Amino acid sequence: MNFRVLYFASLRDQAGCDAERVDSAAAEASVLYAELRARHGFSLAQDRLRVAINGDFALWDHPLSDGDEIVFLPPVSGG
Amino acid sequence: MNFRVLYFASLRDQAGCDAERVDSAAAEASVLYAELRARHGFSLAQDRLRVAINGDFALWDHPLSDGDEIVFLPPVSGG
Amino acid sequence: MSHFSLAERPIDVAGLARELASGAAGASVSFEGWVRDHNDGRAVSRLDYQAYAPLAQAEGERILAEVRARFAIVDARCAHRVGALAIGDLAVWVGVSAAHRGAAFDACRFIIDEVKRRVPIWKNEHYAEGESGWLHPDNTPVE
């Protein structure tokens, strides 16, 4: 499947890009994050993050579909 | 002794004036209020009021001196 | 510098807010009290505030000094209108700046609570049906 992944904050710095297209067989967001963490060397463990799929918060075991937009959300710090 | 007495809110309405000079032998503010309540028909009992003498809050048994400025303060309602 | 003021004209909110601005302050909380069009089920047309000005000024300053001693704030201001006000007019303004928001919220609420409880200012509401009445601190009428 092909996913669009967006990066923010420290993940953006470590990935070196705002967004990328990713080909992966990952069936769940948790598997996809493990793959991308290994590739980019993300310092944040999964339990520090939330995940959003297609613009809304989702569970880590939510089944992924081809074409999904996936965002791994570091701890927020607005305000 | 001669006192200057200022009135606010319902006391002003009932006294029909903002301020008056009062000749009285009252040694304490509580006695002076009883005299003025009888004269003007004030509806508020003393225990609903605070008293200020010469610009600061005072106790009801504070000794009065000739020339004191005395203000009986109805329950406040600013804000 | 005066921290509490009685205002016979519209309160200069922008000017007061500028006095609070500081590079050390990350948070500011402000309270505005407006003249409402109703109270206790009655339609209000306008109101008057009377103040015993020297004591109101002194007591207001005491409250502002207390709040600076009790809370971790940078600075605070309060202004209260006196005289005749119309519906929607700003009657009282409180502003607090602080490094962190918790102290700013707590201090702002402390100020308005204490001002309403302690400062010798009286509100006389004029009702749409033509009567008027002096109010208690809880906004019920003085009998």
Add this chain to the structure above:
Amino acid sequence: MSHFSLAERPIDVAGLARELASGAAGASVSFEGWVRDHNDGRAVSRLDYQAYAPLAQAEGERILAEVRARFAIVDARCAHRVGALAIGDLAVWVGVSAAHRGAAFDACRFIIDEVKRRVPIWKNEHYAEGESGWLHPDNTPVE
């Protein structure tokens, strides 16, 4: 009408406050979050906010809907800057109008607490000594 907004330019506080004005509202509480010149003992020179805009907008609106359901308020607004900000710039503004002040204070604090906890916005501080760092919700650095 939008109750939460992401702002790429200075927040129009006067415009937002006008949206809150109402004859039925006797109280208004507002919160301003400014860029401080220091954090955690380090001198800050400027900062950037990134947001995942579609979700930030949706989550901000959810918070504002929750606050209207939970508290006896008339209305509420929140705006948050994104992009590059300097010391003293307004980063976030919250305003709440209500018939009575208790609900206005509680609702204003609820909004800023929830926005800081839930809305996908990230602050990158640039320090005077030249480094920069992404921050946690408690303003400690992400390791």
